[in-house]
């Protein structure tokens with residue numbers, strides 16, 4: 001009896017790996033391996049709109065998102081203020097975002113010397129006299145809407161993180177343009 005059971009299991013195992021077909025004969029939970037795969041941007045009639053991704057229904061807003069209706073940098077500079085405090089936690093968060101999304105073009109200190117520059121066009125320095133005077137809202141608008149060849153980062157970087165990265169850009173600017181007090185502090189620190 002035991003022999004028969006053994007034989008039966010051997011047949012079962014062998015028939016499961018037939019050399020003539022790539023399909024497994026016995027599939028455990030087949031719906032896991034046979035899920036319908038939708039290739040992106042190929043068009044698909046399953047969703048009724050030819051898309052392979054769901055698009056939000058008209059006149060709806062995703063949770064946690066606010067529509068951005070500001071059109072110009074001047075309007076942004078006048079209406080928007082940075083809601084985050086200029087503290088260690090925010091700056092560290094901003095640094096992380098900068099090093100992921102901005103450094104490739106703008107370089108580690110904002111001089112426009114990131115690794116992809118040339119062939120990518122050299123960005124204007126984030127340390128320019130003009131930019132030192134810009135309000136945070138102006139920078140926010142550039143990150144949100146893009147400017148010239150710089151694309152919008154609204155899809156990749158959440159609103160709060162865009163404000164955090166601005167705090168970090170301010171840190172980079174202050175490091176390149178220290179105040180007299182900063183220099184006195186530095187002297188004190190280095191003489192210790």
Ligand code: HEC
Nearest residue numbers: 101102105121122123124131139142143147148149150153
């Ligand atoms: C793909 C390269 C690229 C990336 C990544 C990028 N930028 Fe830019 N950025 C540019 C270029 C190029 C310009 C100049 C655009 C123009 O005016 O034609 C620019 C311009 C700017 C300006 C305006 C400077 C001025 O004086 O007009 C700001 C501010 C800025 N970028 C901030 C950022 C921040 C913050 C990030 C990260 C969230 C970022 N950029 C990511 C390429 C990039």
